[in-house]
Amino acid sequence: MEERIARFIAALRGAGVRVSIAESQDAWQAIACTGVTQQRLFHDVLRATLVKDSAAFPTFDRLFALYFGANEPLIDPQADLTPDERQMLQQALNEVLQQLARDLQRLLDWLLNGRPLTQQDLQRLSQQAGLEANESISPYQARRAARRMQQLLGWDQLQAVLEQLWEQLAQQGMSPQAIQGLQEQVAHNQAALQQQLEQFAGQQTLEQRARMTRRPQATADLLQRPFSSLDSAAMSLLRDEVRRLANRLRSRAALRQKRGKQGRLDAKSTLRANLSYGGVPFEIRLKERRRKPKLVVILDVSTSMRPVAEFFLRLLYELQDQVQKMRSFAFIDHLEDVTPHLTTLRVDEAVQAVLTALPPGYYSTDLGRCLRQFEAEHLALIDSRTTFIVLGDARNNFNDPALETFRNIGHRSRRTIWMNPEYPAQWGTDDSDMLLYLPYCDEVHQVRNLEQLTIAIDHILL
Amino acid sequence: MFNTVQEVRQALAAQQYIATDEIATVIFLATRLGKPILAEGPAGVGKTELSKAWAAVTGHQFVRLQCYEGLDESKALYEWEYAKQMLYTQLLRDKLSALLADAQSLTEAADRLAAEEDVFFSERFLLPRPLLQAINSDTPTVLLIDEIDRADAEFEAFLLEVLSDFQVSIPELGTIVARHRPTVFLTSNNTRELSEALKRRCLYLYIGYPDVQEELEIVRLKVPDLAPQLARQAVEAVQALRQLDLKKNPSVSETLDWAHALVALNATTLDQKTLETTLTVLLKYETDMARARRAFKLGGGSDNGRTHR
Structure with a gap:
């Protein structure tokens, strides 16, 4: 046990x-x-x-x-039989058995004597079924392996053999009730054996997988792989990694917050707090140096940007408690408010909902138009304590970049941060307007891979 | 001391708390292993109630620490009572000057004052907050740390130290070690992920919404005046509401409020009118109300048509 x-x-x-x-x-x-x-x-x-x-x-x-799990014990079908009947069964069995292969003989023996498979039996069978040799096993393969183990035992011929056995018994004059009893119990044993085999195969799969995950994974390497070259397996590995990264960022931010409290003396507040002590400054009030940031985020969710946007959202989702307020907008050719998704749904659904907020179809990215739309509809969101973040490649399809609007928004906000997945050398080439926006940003981060993205997000929380 | 899970369950039932096997098992284990219990689940399913019931069962003193954003050590552990210290200094001024009167030098005066320092930093001026109360208590206590998910991550880290060895060091006084290990309940509404380190130290208990039978039992126990037939109808209605995709699901405590309301209104059956007038007790959002009205109209069939838009 x-x-x-x-x-x-x-x-x-x-x-x-x-x-x-x-x-x-x-x-x-x-x-x-x-x-x-x-x-x-x-x-x-x-x-x-x-x-x-x-x-x-x-x-x-x-x-x-x-x-x-409740592993149904096998029952001994012979327990209820009279000695005469037992004799008959033995005789019939002998006759049937003579014509059969060895494995099937053993299966029949198990079923009729109510003896479960031993660990050795299972090991041997699974080896024959090729379960051990296989390196990576999916649940689907495990089911197939269980099925193969059954075949090895001669499960397929079993029904015919049993029929033969019942007939033999009837000919020898065993009462129909006794035969029916036997049939039911053997059927029960059959089900129990099958369950045992499936459980064994399932366990093998899991242990196989446990052994695999214990091997160090190359996540460190993955962290530095560009988003654009990630396949779906790597993506899902990184998704698991996000939570760990977020925890690390959180403890860093919490530490900063704590240190932030040891700021300078807040004379006004100290005076007010100590009025009750006759103006003797007993309780010292300090200025809180750090506040949790308020964020307004504009995300480019065009196809090329999706992986970056996804991990950005995941990280920020995990870090919601470190942010005072966050409003998020997705854009391709127009702006869509996606804040409700992020506040009401669980992380996977939320990210999915945001990425598909703009219905699929042919779009051409137009940041300029989106910025104007933002200025017209949501400018009130930006105040002197807000960090304004744009996540995008600034490839504008030669549309008007609306620089004046961008500058205006930047002026109202505390900080303007741009995150761009492209190499700086690519900025300004072709339809990229990055160099035009650059002078109006307080910080620009290159976010080609998860590592860079993590660093960039840590800067947001500063 | 309880020997079996069943005994725990019966003891809780005697305090009018209906515990599932799972709840009873976790509490039993907590008493045996001396571990804190972390209870998670939606709001209003009786997480807080459980700790109160357990305090009643054991007869231990109940200490509660309500968490909120910005809660810090001085609010949770202890604080010096400045005002009292100040007052004492003022009142003892004469005594102090007498003490220092014949001092030859400034150093000597300072030394004498330092010798008396303990007077001002003694337990007399210490304002114990819930955590210190629980640790410093002469009798065993049940400590409830409510809604831990609302406190900041840094407070959680501080809590870890306290929960792992149940001792607190106060620089001026030294280390205070718990005389009796408190039974600790932490509750969380799951609004944020708690740290792994905290979870590791606790036994985990998830309390979800009860099924029809359990909820009916709770209603019968807490609102005995409600007619059995009506109670069943009411509980089934609430359970049906929880199946809808509502903004805020009605909790068990709201079911009980509703049951009380039905008793107060002398309702005999759950007809359209009663439902209409009392639904506000269960649902707290206009959109939820609208959705529930639609659902009951379609599914109930007891009314004679749609009177609302």
Whole structure:
């Protein structure tokens, strides 16, 4: 049992649930208190100690069923038979068995004696089915492997053989009730065996995956790969990475915030606070140097910009608590307010909703028009404490860049930050208006990969 | 001390708290392992209530720390009572000058004053806040840290230190170690992700909305005056509402408010009119109301047509 629990924990980790050593120790202690006899209790105990996120509950339940699920015990069909009947069965069995392959013989033997497969049997079968040799196994392949193991056992011929057996028994004069009883119990055993095989194959897959994830991944490398060259597998790896990065940024920002409180004396506030002590300055009030920023973000969501925009949104979504207020707009040829998506939906849906806020179709990017639209409709959002951020490649299709408008917005805001995924050498070439906008930005960041993007976002939180 | 999960459950039931197996199991484990409980779930499902019920079960003193944005150590742990210190200094001025009168040099005077420093930085002037109260208490306590997700990340980091060894060091006084380890409940409405480090130290309990049977049981227990038939109807209506895609789902506490309202109105059945007039107790947004009205008109079938737009 202990080994099984340890393997279960490893499988949980493999499935992406974070389980620390301390937590698995808690689980062992907890189990020592409650025992393992009550399935339901055992489930609750493991879950309370190992899983700290309700989003991971389904994963936990799925794996729990796989490892500790009610594995139907096989029943001994011969228990209810009279000695005479047992004799008959043995005889019939012998006759049928003679014509069969060895594997099928054993299968029939298991079914009719109610003996489950041993670990060795399973190991041997899985090796034959090629489960071990395979390096990366998907759940789909696991099902196929289970199916192959069944075939190796001769499952397909089984039904015919059983029919033959029942006939034989009827000829020998066994009562129909006894035969029916036997049939039901054998069917039960069949189902139980099948379940055992599937569970085994499923566990193998998970452990395989756990072994794989323990290998150091080349995420560091991925962080520096340009967004434009990421394939979908790398994208999904990086998505998992975002949360870790966000946590790092958060603790940095929190630290800054804390240090920010040790600012200069706020004379006005100190006087006011100490009036009750007769003007003796007992309670010192300091000026808060750092405030959480207010952000207004304009995102280019044209096809080429999507990966950058996605990771930008993900990072900022995770960091919402470090931001006082955030308004976001998506644009290609016109502006669309996407703030509601980000505040009401969960991260994956929110990002999806923002990226598809502008219906698909043929557009040509027109930042100039969007800036004018922003000035006309939302200029009131920008005040002296707002950071105005543009995420885009500034490729404007030779449209009017509306520089005057951009300058105006920049003047009203605290800071104007531009993030551009292109190399500085590419700025200003062809239809890029980046060099025109450049003089009006307080900061310009190149955000070609996730690492650069993280640094840029850290600057926003400054 | 409780020996089985069942005992915990019965003890909570005696305090009018209906606990699921899961809740009882986690509490049982917390008493055995001495770990804090982190309870998550939507608002109004009885997370806070659970800690109060547990305080009642054990008879321990209940200490509550309500978290909010900007909560800091001085509000959570302790504060020096400046005003009182000030007052004492003023009142003791004569005594002080007498003490320092025959000092030969400035250094000697300062030394004498320093010798008496403890007078002004003693527990007398310490204003204990909830965390210190719980740690410093002579009797065992149940400490509730409510809505931890509202506090800042830096406060969470500070809380970690307190929760891991239940001791606090006050520079002027030294280290105070808990005489009794408090039973700690943390609640979170999941508005932000808590840090891994905090989660690691806690047992995790997710309390979701109860199913029809459980909720009905709660209503019967808390609002015994409501007719059984009506109670069932009401609970089913609430459960149906939770299936809609609402801005804010009605919580268990709102179900109870509604039940009280129905009793007060002397309602006998849940007809269109009663529903119309009391829906505001359950739903707090105009858009939710509109959606619920539509849903009940379509699904209920007890009314005679659409009277609203």
